[in-house]
């Protein structure tokens with residue numbers, strides 16, 4: 001418990017320091033790699049959702065060349081973090097946008113494609129919806145993944161984040177085509193690049 005408190009204090013200081021030095025015109029995008037640590041997320045044929053979300057998050061940060069966009073990773077490493085902790089960090093940092101990365105899985109193996117969830121709350125609704133639709137359009141523009149819609153969902157982080165936010169499902173781990181693409185280096189790089197393109 002003590003280590004956890006120490007961790008949260010250090011993290012708060014980092015967030016504070018970051019905010020103090022943030023140029024006013026720079027957009028801050030917080031990437032939340034879903035799951036982590038003991039929480040693997042979807043786990044199909046040896047592929048774990050938490051590993052894929054972390055890989056894509058790191059690529060988004062690595063590949064960002066836009067000086068007006070600062071990418072911040074909420075989870076940098078394979079660590080457990082519950083939804084309340086994630087939301088606390090989001091609301092302390094107050095980023096311009098949060099993208100929570102996830103992969104779907106369904107009993108029906110033909111279910112496929114990229115979709116997103118946003119909060120039904122009025123604040124930030126239009127902004128979140130517009131950005132989510134743009135992100136889906138860009139990712140699916142390569143023709144490797146099908147396009148799904150933006151839906152509303154009462155997810156904890158979506159409900160409690162005080163900023164524009166989307167929960168992005170980057171494909172289905174239960175679908176062979178999606179799985180091959182999202183677990184490949186090429187697929188993960190392309191998804192990261194397309195997410196960055198949609199932030200311009």
Ligand SMILES: [Zn+2]
Nearest residue numbers: 034041102103
């Ligand atoms: Zn997930």
